[in-house]
Amino acid sequence: MADKSKFIEFIDEALEKSKETALSRLFFTYQGIPYPVTMCTSETFQALDTFEARHDDIVLASYPKCGSNWILHIVHELIFAVSKKKYEYPEFPVLECGDSEKYQRMKQFPSPRILATHLHYDKLPGSIYKNKAKILVIFRNPKDTAVSFFHFHKDVPDIPSYGSWDEFFRQFMKGQVSWGSYFDFAINWSKHLDDENVKFILYEDLKENLATEIKQIAEFLGFSPTEEQIQTISVKSTFQAMRAKSQETHGAVGPFLFRKGEVGDWKNLFSGTQNQEMDEKFKKSLAGTSLGAKLKYESYCQG
Numbered sequence: 293m294a295d296k297s298k299f300i301e302f303i304d305e306a307l308e309k310s311k312e313t314a315l316s317r318l319f320f321t322y323q324g325i326p327y328p329v330t331m332c333t334s335e336t337f338q339a340l341d342t343f344e345a346r347h348d349d350i351v352l353a354s355y356p357k358c359g360s361n362w363i364l365h366i367v368h369e370l371i372f373a374v375s376k377k378k379y380e381y382p383e384f385p386v387l388e389c390g391d392s393e394k395y396q397r398m399k400q401f402p403s404p405r406i407l408a409t410h411l412h413y414d415k416l417p418g419s420i421y422k423n424k425a426k427i428l429v430i431f432r433n434p435k436d437t438a439v440s441f442f443h444f445h446k447d448v449p450d451i452p453s454y455g456s457w458d459e460f461f462r463q464f465m466k467g468q469v470s471w472g473s474y475f476d477f478a479i480n481w482s483k484h485l486d487d488e489n490v491k492f493i494l495y496e497d498l499k500e501n502l503a504t505e506i507k508q509i510a511e512f513l514g515f516s517p518t519e520e521q522i523q524t525i526s527v528k529s530t531f532q533a534m535r536a537k538s539q540e541t542h543g544a545v546g547p548f549l550f551r552k553g554e555v556g557d558w559k560n561l562f563s564g565t566q567n568q569e570m571d572e573k574f575k576k577s578l579a580g581t582s583l584g585a586k587l588k589y590e591s592y593c594q595g
């Protein structure tokens with residue numbers, strides 16, 4: 293990847309802060325949603341309201357652990373393939389993370405700017421919709437998402453762990469984890485998946501057919517890579533390829549972030565009761581919605 297020093301610098305700083313932060317003090321609440329004090333501040337959220345999006349910004353929206361670093365890498369590779377310019381990371385790419393001055397600095401960045409975010413639809417600055425930036429919304433089945441999230445806390449030495457999987461599961465179901473509830477995030481976005489500048493992407497589809505999905509992402513963004521370029525990007529975007537480079541791209545946290553990259557890992561942790569609880573939650577909140585169908589819950593979360 294491009295010079296990611298800012299990227300790694302930000303992650304390392306957050307890890308340093310995490311060392312001194314107990315789980316009970318990890319979160320602060322802003323407009324009803326918990327965020328980690330190690331990555332977000334209320335000053336930055338206030339400043340975010342003034343952020344002016346551009347028509348050619350590329351927004352990558354996802355709940356944590358649904359594959360945002362994967363899409364970030366793919367979009368970066370597509371930009372490189374079509375423009376021969378390496379995408380630079382002058383700021384940590386998650387829009388809501390960092391100091392409150394970052395939006396001023398971002399005014400100077402060349403287009404296209406890539407803006408990753410875990411914010412719910414209604415928490416993003418209105419200029420993203422007003423100026424019709426292109427938005428890729430990435431989803432992953434909620435059971436694997438929860439398992440990935442649990443492991444991230446458990447495995448990264450400097451991030452506070454939950455006492456047990458059962459404890460994490462309880463908090464996840466209540467939405468008392470970083471960036472709040474998966475289900476609220478999904479319900480919020482579900483009404484906007486057919487909006488003009490929005491493209492829905494499913495983690496499990498990427499796993500199943502990476503080259504086809506990359507091609508569709510390129511089309512949506514208005515890029516025209518060759519077949520050969522698509523194949524090259526596919527090879528560079530497999531889990532194995534990205535994990536092998538993860539220390540270089542993401543620093544010390546890399547190998548923990550690129551942990552397993554599989555579909556169905558939830559079967560190793562979910563108890564029968566937890567399965568039932570999540571199946572019921574899914575049924576109540578998303579079954580019957582178009583997003584509910586798009587997530588292919590029966591294929592990936594049952595049986």
Ligand SMILES: Nc1ncnc2c1ncn2[C@@H]1O[C@H](COP(=O)(O)OS(=O)(=O)O)[C@@H](OP(=O)(O)O)[C@H]1O
Pocket residue numbers: 354355356357358359360361362436439440441443529530531532534549550551552553554557
């Ligand atoms: N190329 C590729 N193929 C398959 N899976 C991949 C890939 N890249 C990232 N991942 C998996 O995505 C999970 C991390 O998600 P995010 O990048 O969204 O994490 S974060 O919220 O930004 O911290 C995390 O999932 P788990 O392995 O299940 O923990 C990563 O391994």
